[in-house]
Amino acid sequence: MKKLANHALFRKDVFGRSPSLTTGSRLAAAPFPAGTYRNIARMASPQTRLIEYLPSSQRQRLLLRLMRQRAGRQLRHALGKVHPADIAQLFPLLRPDEQLHVLEVLFEQRLAAATLSELDPDIQRQLLGEISDQKLAVILGRLPADDAVDLLEGLDEERREELLAALDKPLAARLGNLMVHGGTTAGGLMNxxxxxxxxxxxxxxxxxxxxxxxxxxxxxxxxxxxxxxxxxxxxxxxxxxxxxxxxxxxxxxxxxx
Known part of the structure; x- marks a missing residue:
């Protein structure tokens, strides 16, 4: 098989648990290295596709390109395979409108809460100002209580109160208790x-x-x-x-x- 940089031939089920590497006409078991795999082309055999392996740095570049292109299904698929901390690292490279679009996709994927908690505080505050109270209440409900309190700290007092009133009573009580008594958050909130x-x-x-x-x-x-x-x-x-x-x-x- 002709060697190509960062390329390998995998079977059709490349995203399965046990992919096999194609070497000429023989199939040999191959490890599934960490990273992202992109479908390049279908080969002569319907069971074989050419798949490009992208190490972390290349994976980040591909993800950034998908974010900027608002690539829909491809972006949703890619985001589901990346840790929220790695997603958050790309936000400073996006325009505000691109950040909002990615956040909407993350919300659909149930990844918005975890990603928001990893963002730079300035970017986080800017995005929180653009998110509806309804969505923010959902995000707060998906975060650990300490992270939810830290996120609330970035809001003005009036909006913080309105969100507490909109939350389920048990959650509002837990967060309110943490805000008064400090909990394990950095400095806590005294409301x-x-x-x-x-x-x-x-x-x-x-x-x-x-x-x-x-x-x-x-x-x-x-x-x-x-x-x-x-x-x-x-x-x-x-x-x-x-x-x-x-x-x-x-x-x-x-x-x-």
Whole structure:
């Protein structure tokens, strides 16, 4: 077989687990080296194709070209075979509109969350400003809690509150708790608009406390704790306003946290 740089003849199932290298008329078992494989041409035999092997540096160049060409199916296929950290390395080389397009494709592939967490902070903030709240809420739900809190840190206070209100209650409670207490994130977030109340407080007492701290704040949920300070529930502000004033927070909260 004539040797070509970075080329080899593989069987048709080149993306299978056990490809075979074609050497003349004989088939020999061959390792499947790390990298990307691109279909170059169909050979005379219908079972054989010419496949180009691309080492990492060439793989990155091919992926960048697919990103810029908005290559649709080819881009989706290629992104699914690359680690999010490697994808993130290419974002500084793309125009803002190209970055957004790639992010849309990543969202379809369920890779947007992992890739966003790997991006340069400046690029991340720029992209977060272009993503809808609906999609960003989905992305937050796909991230580990610590990474989600770090991502929220890049948002302004108003949007952060709106996103917390849009999230599932259990997730909002977890993230709110991390933002107040710091968790394991770098420095944590101290969000004064996430407030905690004891479960044995009455509605009347809670409303009075809210009036004292409400100026300049936008409260959506109240985080309810037991007598040891452990988060045990979440109370909707509207539910609080319409509840009997003598009821306890534990009676109106959602315990699904």
């Amino acid at each position: 004064p608009d996430v407030v905690f109340f004891r479960a044995d407080q009455t509605v009347a007492h809670t409303l009075e406390a809210i009036r004292e701290i409400a100026e300049g704040r936008r409260l959506f949920y109240l985080y309810v704790t037991d007598d040891r300070g452990h988060l045990i529930g979440l109370a909707n502000l509207w539910r609080l306003l319409t509840a009997d004033r003598e009821r306890l927070l534990r009676e109106i909260m959602s315990a699904d946290v």
